[in-house]
Amino acid sequence: MYPTRPRSALRTAVVWEVVRAALEQRAAELDQPVLDVLDTGGGTGNFAVPVARLGHRVTVVDPSPDALFALERRAAEAGVTDLVRAVQGDTQTLPEVITPATVDAVLCHGVLEVVDDPAEALGNLTGTLRKGGLVSLLAANRNGAVLARALAGHFNEARAVLDAPDGRWGAHDPMPRRFSVEELGDLARAAGLRVDAVHGVRVFADLVPGVLVDTEPGAMEALLKLEQAAAEQPAFHAVATQLHLLAALV
Incomplete structure (x- = not known):
């Protein structure tokens, strides 16, 4: 299932499917069904709660107390309170709130655009990872x-x-701030990450009139499938609203 309601899934489906599959593969590699996942800037739990529903432990670090309160309510409604931990903070305070080398995967979605120093932020993120740990980066294109x-x-x-x-x-x-594919990849590599895959996100969803998706039978599902098919093709990366990198700490 997608981590959001169907209409919003047009904007999140590609990333969710990549993250879900990557976590499943990492858990199998480690022969460890429960992973420790850090969602920095995770807000109200749009990804954190679905990841917890997969059975993983998720720590959400976010500067907004209101967002964290909504996260806790959402986790309770989903029955995963015991798997979700809310921590007030940001990428600068990560070394203080997360023990180094204790995390199996990091979600960093919509964060690098707003921090003062993206390189420093990525460095702090990778500092929380165990060797081979995953990083899901989503940023404006x-x-x-x-x-x-x-x-x-x-x-x-x-x-x-x-x-x-x-x-x-x-x-x-x-x-x-916005990034090109090359800029985002260079940042990731400078932080000690190996970029394993690049995806274009919202290639068509922000260009297609909403009335077509809302009124035409089957249009939403067809557009979701089109987004997923185009996401991995480099020719479409340049026109996507966002770029998604899946990387690992080497």
């Missing part, structure tokens, strides 16, 4: 934003995204 601004008729903003070091289209851009 610079080139996807170029396409989105151009299709919206904002051509100067599209050009700005293309040229700006941080991938922003201007002072009013709500996204603090």
